[in-house]
Amino acid sequence: MMEIRQLVIAGVALALVIGVAAVFFASGDPDGLESTALFVQGEKTLTGDSPEEGDPEAIGAGTFEYEAPMPDYTLGEDAGKPGEVMAIIAGIVISLVGVFAIARVASAGKA
Amino acid sequence: MHIPDAFLPIGQAIVYWIIALVFFALALRWAKRELNEARIPLVAVLAAGIFALQAFNLPIAMGTSGHLVGGALAAIVLGSPYGAVFILTLVLIIQGFIFGDGGITVMGANIINMGVIGGFVGFYSYKGLKAALGSPYISAGIAAWLACVIPALAASVELFIAGTFPLVPGLIAMGTYHAVIGVIEGAITAIALYLIATVRPDILELPAGAVAS
Numbered sequence: 001m002m003e004i005r006q007l008v009i010a011g012v013a014l015a016l017v018i019g020v021a022a023v024f025f026a027s028g029d030p031d032g033l034e035s036t037a038l039f040v041q042g043e044k045t046l047t048g049d050s051p052e053e054g055d056p057e058a059i060g061a062g063t064f065e066y067e068a069p070m071p072d073y074t075l076g077e078d079a080g081k082p083g084e085v086m087a088i089i090a091g092i093v094i095s096l097v098g099v100f101a102i103a104r105v106a107s108a109g110k111a
Numbered sequence: 112m113h114i115p116d117a118f119l120p121i122g123q124a125i126v127y128w129i130i131a132l133v134f135f136a137l138a139l140r141w142a143k144r145e146l147n148e149a150r151i152p153l154v155a156v157l158a159a160g161i162f163a164l165q166a167f168n169l170p171i172a173m174g175t176s177g178h179l180v181g182g183a184l185a186a187i188v189l190g191s192p193y194g195a196v197f198i199l200t201l202v203l204i205i206q207g208f209i210f211g212d213g214g215i216t217v218m219g220a221n222i223i224n225m226g227v228i229g230g231f232v233g234f235y236s237y238k239g240l241k242a243a244l245g246s247p248y249i250s251a252g253i254a255a256w257l258a259c260v261i262p263a264l265a266a267s268v269e270l271f272i273a274g275t276f277p278l279v280p281g282l283i284a285m286g287t288y289h290a291v292i293g294v295i296e297g298a299i300t301a302i303a304l305y306l307i308a309t310v311r312p313d314i315l316e317l318p319a320g321a322v323a324s
Contacts, residue, residue, distance in 0.1 A: 035174060050174035090209075099158035103197075
């Protein structure tokens with residue numbers, strides 16, 4: 001049976017492979033919610049292609065704006081694919097370490 | 112199905128945040144009771160894996176793409192819907208604040224849809240299906256499909272209440288796209304459960320072959 005330590009290493013390695021592959025192979029098409037937003041705006045048919053320049057968020061009325069440090073899993077347009085790889089690795093590491101730390105704190109202090 | 116900030120008025124977004132925080136508080140109580148030195152690394156690895164898989168959008172035709180959400184996977188592996196609430200809340204916070212994926216004001220709604228509804232639908236439909244069908248992997252696949260489609264329909268109702276989407280076209284489109292995306296969710300969930308059950312069957316709260324009480 002695999003030790004926890006090996007399981008963690010294998011799991012993180014798999015996450016890194018999936019994450020880096022996502023940078024190069026993920027589809028650029030809008031996701032289900034964005035496609036629905038385009039559909040209800042009349043920008044696309046239900047089963048047709050999505051428009052290149054469509055703006056799914058045009059239908060929204062909200063005014064709140066927030067500038068994320070690594071927007072859309074990039075380090076900015078100038079950083080290109082290497083920047084995207086760095087961003088996704090950073091996200092995986094932050095998820096791993098952050099959730100580990102919060103789980104440790106949350107589970108501490110029990111009898 | 113990450114809702115962006117523009118899609119919900121702030122008053123409604125606050126209501127969703129309050130509901131989400133109640134469920135996260137319950138998830139913290141679950142973590143205090145259930146997590147130990149052996150399971151904490153698994154929770155962290157699951158979070159890292161779900162983060163990576165959520166970044167991998169696969170084409171589903173119809174000019175649309177989709178990725179794993181992971182609510183069913185987390186709930187089934189950890190043996191509790193609160194495991195999904197715990198992991199998905201933290202992953203959504205990281206995605207929203209660091210990567211701008213999913214809004215800030217609307218994060219409560221995203222936590223409710225993907226973490227709470229996804230986790231509860233995934234977990235309880237898995238339990239019921241496994242009792243009926245026997246196979247944990249087929250059960251997990253179907254449960255994960257439901258845990259993708261039902262949160263998508265919930266999101267379209269929330270967006271109808273917000274005045275962003277019309278009700279019927281929103282339900283039809285969200286349902287159609289996520290019925291296909293759910294196949295990805297089901298397949299990856301079943302494969303991941305199989306891999307974990309193969310290397311560490313003891314970690315699973317509901318091990319292969321056993322029917323949950």
